[in-house]
Amino acid sequence: MEALIPKVPEVIVSLISFLILLVVLGKFAFPPVTKMLDERADKIRESLEKAEDTRVEAERLLEEYRVQMAEARGEAAKVIEQGRTIAESMKSEIVAKAKEEAEAEKVKAIEAIKSERAAAMAELQKQVADLSVDVAGKIIGTSLKKEDHAALIERYVAEVGSLNEN
Amino acid sequence: MDKIGEGVEHLLHELSVLSINGHEVPSSGFVLTNYGFFLIIASLVTLTFFVLGARRVKLRPDSRYGSLVEAGVEFVRDNLIGDIMGKAGQKYLTFVGTVFFFVLFNNLIGLIPGSKPGTGTMGTTVTWALVVFVTYHAIGIKKHGFFGYLKHYWPKGVWAPLAAFVALLEVISDFIRPLTLSVRLFANMYAGHIMLGIFSIFAALMFEASGVMKVVAILPIALQVALYALELFVAVIQAYIFAVLTAVYINGALGSH
Numbered sequence: 362m363e364a365l366i367p368k369v370p371e372v373i374v375s376l377i378s379f380l381i382l383l384v385v386l387g388k389f390a391f392p393p394v395t396k397m398l399d400e401r402a403d404k405i406r407e408s409l410e411k412a413e414d415t416r417v418e419a420e421r422l423l424e425e426y427r428v429q430m431a432e433a434r435g436e437a438a439k440v441i442e443q444g445r446t447i448a449e450s451m452k453s454e455i456v457a458k459a460k461e462e463a464e465a466e467k468v469k470a471i472e473a474i475k476s477e478r479a480a481a482m483a484e485l486q487k488q489v490a491d492l493s494v495d496v497a498g499k500i501i502g503t504s505l506k507k508e509d510h511a512a513l514i515e516r517y518v519a520e521v522g523s524l525n526e527n
Numbered sequence: 528m529d530k531i532g533e534g535v536e537h538l539l540h541e542l543s544v545l546s547i548n549g550h551e552v553p554s555s556g557f558v559l560t561n562y563g564f565f566l567i568i569a570s571l572v573t574l575t576f577f578v579l580g581a582r583r584v585k586l587r588p589d590s591r592y593g594s595l596v597e598a599g600v601e602f603v604r605d606n607l608i609g610d611i612m613g614k615a616g617q618k619y620l621t622f623v624g625t626v627f628f629f630v631l632f633n634n635l636i637g638l639i640p641g642s643k644p645g646t647g648t649m650g651t652t653v654t655w656a657l658v659v660f661v662t663y664h665a666i667g668i669k670k671h672g673f674f675g676y677l678k679h680y681w682p683k684g685v686w687a688p689l690a691a692f693v694a695l696l697e698v699i700s701d702f703i704r705p706l707t708l709s710v711r712l713f714a715n716m717y718a719g720h721i722m723l724g725i726f727s728i729f730a731a732l733m734f735e736a737s738g739v740m741k742v743v744a745i746l747p748i749a750l751q752v753a754l755y756a757l758e759l760f761v762a763v764i765q766a767y768i769f770a771v772l773t774a775v776y777i778n779g780a781l782g783s784h
Contacts, residue, residue, distance in 0.1 A: 364649065364717065365710075368544050368552050370652025374563040378570040382629055387621035390577035394600040395620065395622060397584045404586065 534728035544648050566645025569633040577628070603627055603770070611774040612781070619777055622662060626655065627770035634716060634762035638755070644762075647716040652709035659773045660705040667780030676780070708772060715765045719758045726751040753777055 546549065546558040559567075580596030588594050590593050608616040616623075630646055639643020667676045680697040682690050699736040726747045733744035 367650040375651040375654040
C-alpha cells in the first residue's frame with residue numbers, strides 16, 4: 362500500500378516536466394508538424410485539381426487536333442484530286458496538241474514531197490525534151506540526107522496542111 | 528524458497544520509490560527519486576525527439592525520422608482527437624499529444640533493463656491525472672460558464688430527488704476519474720515490472736542450481752522474452768488509454784450543457 366501514496370518530490374518533478382513539455386512541444390513540435398501536414402494536404406489537393414484541369418485541357422486539345430487533322434486530311438485529298446484533274450486535262454491537251462502538230466507536220470511534209478516531185482518531174486521533162494532535141498538534132502544533123510530532109514519538109518508541110526484542114 | 532523470498536523482497540525494494548542514491552525518501556524536503564530521475568530522462572528524450580524531428584518534417588518528406596514524427600503527430604491528430612472530438616478538438620492537440628507521448632516515452636524507457644518507467648510511480652500518475660482533471664474541467668467551465676457547466680451533472684426531465692441522486696453519482700464518478708486514471712497506469716507499469724522481475728529471479732535461481740535445473744531455466748527465460756513483448760504492448764496500450772480517456776473527458780466537458 363505504501364506504493365500507492367504519492368511522494369511530494371515526484372509530484373513536483375512530474376508536474377514541472379509536464380508543463381515544460383507542454384509549452385515546448387506546443388511551440389516547437391506539434392504546430393510546425395500539423396502546419397506542414399496541412400500544407401502538404403493542400404498542396405496535394407491543389408496538384409490533383411491541377412492535374413485534372415490539365416487532363417481535361419489536354420483532352421480538349423486532342424479533340425481539337427483530331428478535328429483539325431481530319432480537316433487537313435480532307436483538304437489534302439481535295440488538293441490531290443484537283444491536281445490530278447488538272448494534270449489529266451493538261452495531259453490530254455498536250456497529247457492533242459502534239460497530235461495536231463504532228464498531223465500538220467505530216468501534211469506539210471506531204472506537200473513538200475508533192476511539190477518536190479512536181480518540180481523533179483518538170484525538170485525531168487525539160488531535161489528529157491532537151492535531150493530529145495539534142496538527140497534529135499544529132500540524129501538530124503548527121504543522118505539527115507537530102508531525101509530525108511525533103512521528106513521531113515513534106516511531112517511537116519503535110520502536118521501543117523492537115524492542121525489547117527482542121 | 529528462502530532465496531525466492533529474499534529475491535522478491537529485494538525486487539520490491541528496488542521497485543519502491545527511493546532517492547536517487549538509494550535512501551528512503553524523507554517526509555519533507557526535496558530529493559530526486561529513482562523514478563523522478565528516469566522521468567527527467569524521458570522528458571529530455573521526448574523533447575529532443577520532437578523538437579529535432581519537427582525540423583525534419585518537410586513538405587516533401589526526405590527522412591525516415593521526419594516521417595516517424597509525422598506519423599506520431601498524425602496518429603494523435605486523426606485517431607486520438609479526430610475520432611473522438613472531430614475538427615473542433617484540434618486545438619487540444621498539444622495537450623493530448625503531450626500526454627500521449629510523455630506517457631509513451633516514459634513507459635518505453637522503463638523497459639530498458641536497469642531503468643524505471645517514470646509512470647511506474649503514483650507520484651507521477653496522480654499528478655498527470657490531476658492535470659487532466661483540472662484541464663478538462665477548466666475547458667468545460669470556459670465554454671459553458673461555471674454554473675452552466677455544473678448543470679451537466681443534473682439530468683433533465685427526471686423527478687427531482689432522483690435527479691439529485693443521479694447528480695451525486697455523477698459527481699462521485701467524476702471525482703473518481705483521476706484515481707482510476709492514475710492507478711490504471713501505475714498498476715500496469717508496476718505490475719509489469721514485478722512480473723519481469725520475478726521471472727528473472729526464477730531464471731537466476733535455476734541457473735545457480737545444479738544439474739537438470741540449469742536446463743529448466745530455459746523456461747522462465749523464454750517466458751521472460753514473451754513477457755517482455757507483452758510489456759512492450761502494454762506500454763503502448765496504456766499510453767493510448769491514458770490519452771484516449773483524456774480526449775474523451777475533454778470532449779465530455781465540451782459537449783455538456
